[in-house]
Amino acid sequence: MDRAAAGAGLTxxxxxxxxxxxxLATQGVAVRTGPVGFRVLSDVxxxxxxxxxxxxxxxxxxxxxxxxxxxxxxxVGGLRRWLRPQVQAVYDGTPVFEPLPLGHAxxxxxxxxxxxxxxxxxxxxxxHAAVVERGGRAAILPAPPGSGKSTLCAxxxxxxxRLLSDELxxxxxxxxxxxxxxxxxxxxxxxIEIIRRYAPEAVFxxxxxxxxxxxxxxxxxxxxxxxxxxxxxxPAWVVFPRWVADAPPQLAPRAKADAMMELGRNSFNYGTLGxxxxxxxxxxxxxxxxxxxxxGQLDDAIAVFDRxxxxxxx
Amino acid sequence: xxxxxxPTIGPWRLNPVAEWHWRDWGGDSVVIEVRSGQTLQFDPLSxxxxxxxxxGASDLAAVGTMLADDLGADAAADAAFAxxxxxxxxxxFRLGWIEPLPEPA
Numbered sequence: 191m192d193r194a195a196a197g198a199g200l201t202x203x204x205x206x207x208x209x210x211x212x213x214l215a216t217q218g219v220a221v222r223t224g225p226v227g228f229r230v231l232s233d234v235x236x237x238x239x240x241x242x243x244x245x246x247x248x249x250x251x252x253x254x255x256x257x258x259x260x261x262x263x264x265x266v267g268g269l270r271r272w273l274r275p276q277v278q279a280v281y282d283g284t285p286v287f288e289p290l291p292l293g294h295a296x297x298x299x300x301x302x303x304x305x306x307x308x309x310x311x312x313x314x315x316x317x318h319a320a321v322v323e324r325g326g327r328a329a330i331l332p333a334p335p336g337s338g339k340s341t342l343c344a345x346x347x348x349x350x351x352r353l354l355s356d357e358l359x360x361x362x363x364x365x366x367x368x369x370x371x372x373x374x375x376x377x378x379x380x381x382i383e384i385i386r387r388y389a390p391e392a393v394f395x396x397x398x399x400x401x402x403x404x405x406x407x408x409x410x411x412x413x414x415x416x417x418x419x420x421x422x423x424x425p426a427w428v429v430f431p432r433w434v435a436d437a438p439p440q441l442a443p444r445a446k447a448d449a450m451m452e453l454g455r456n457s458f459n460y461g462t463l464g465x466x467x468x469x470x471x472x473x474x475x476x477x478x479x480x481x482x483x484x485x486g487q488l489d490d491a492i493a494v495f496d497r498x499x500x501x502x503x504x
Numbered sequence: 505x506x507x508x509x510x511p512t513i514g515p516w517r518l519n520p521v522a523e524w525h526w527r528d529w530g531g532d533s534v535v536i537e538v539r540s541g542q543t544l545q546f547d548p549l550s551x552x553x554x555x556x557x558x559x560g561a562s563d564l565a566a567v568g569t570m571l572a573d574d575l576g577a578d579a580a581a582d583a584a585f586a587x588x589x590x591x592x593x594x595x596x597f598r599l600g601w602i603e604p605l606p607e608p609a
Contacts, residue, residue, distance in 0.1 A: 447532035447533055448532065460543075461541050464536075468543065
């Protein structure tokens, strides 16, 4: 199917808030994010509000278009619905995670979407990493939670780098290029305020407190980045970021074999793909300069990334 | 050479059901055993030993000879080097990538 053609024209934002709520509660709303199409059904108003805000520029698929998966985000029944209302995400008739407080509905949708993408992306090697692009070349930022990956990604996105993904790097097995997902950036705790100040133009969802990850808010993808979500990018750099308070920016080369092993540990499906996953990952690190990067200030970090992008390709 | 643990002296053979695929960046390498998906990072010595075995070396002496051809007899005769060699071979045995050569029927 030509996904780009299927998603052309209609956007989520072309639905009025009332119409979006109604559609979500009845036949669902199908959205395309890069190579992935998903349909959401939900009776939770907060899901409609956040979807309308953060996915406004995303193409909407028609009822006859193929979706990779269908997710229901719905309230849990029983006495709890009055006393301690909960919400659960259901994919293919099976709950994806344990039910969460009703107020966590939108983060739950995003986490469930991550789960579905990683469970279905067999044409791609999937890595737990942010990906940003400039001049056709992409930087992959793999990192564990707490390393400042999403904060750095969000800052880069508001300083001239295009967002491909905040959470999932999709490396095409066919040609090794990186596919954009163009989904909202998940920020946690102090990072929310840091990015609000750093990029006052950024659009945020309402904050969700007391999640397993603390306070969470999602930042929308700039419209132009959504518009370009069918443009893949050539991997050029693998940068393992680490935020260290007050540290000067330090970019240190990392051996390719070591980078490959670390990326493999950050992959969701390397073990499933076997030889093709090995080849994709080895080709990726061969094509990239690999670095460990520590930084204390976002402006310093941006300057380092900009210097990478300004250097001519090898 | 120092005395090696029995299995590392040989003779051995490559695990007949295993299949390896390499990527080498001139000094550091990564190897996958395709059937299990087991992926390992090899230092230069481990890579060299594995390459010797893939080239047909089936005991410690043969690996030593092959490496001596490349590195020079002095380097290969060094006791610490021999110990490192045995450590690599023990690792390959533990992984099941090489196994003792079966007795002839």
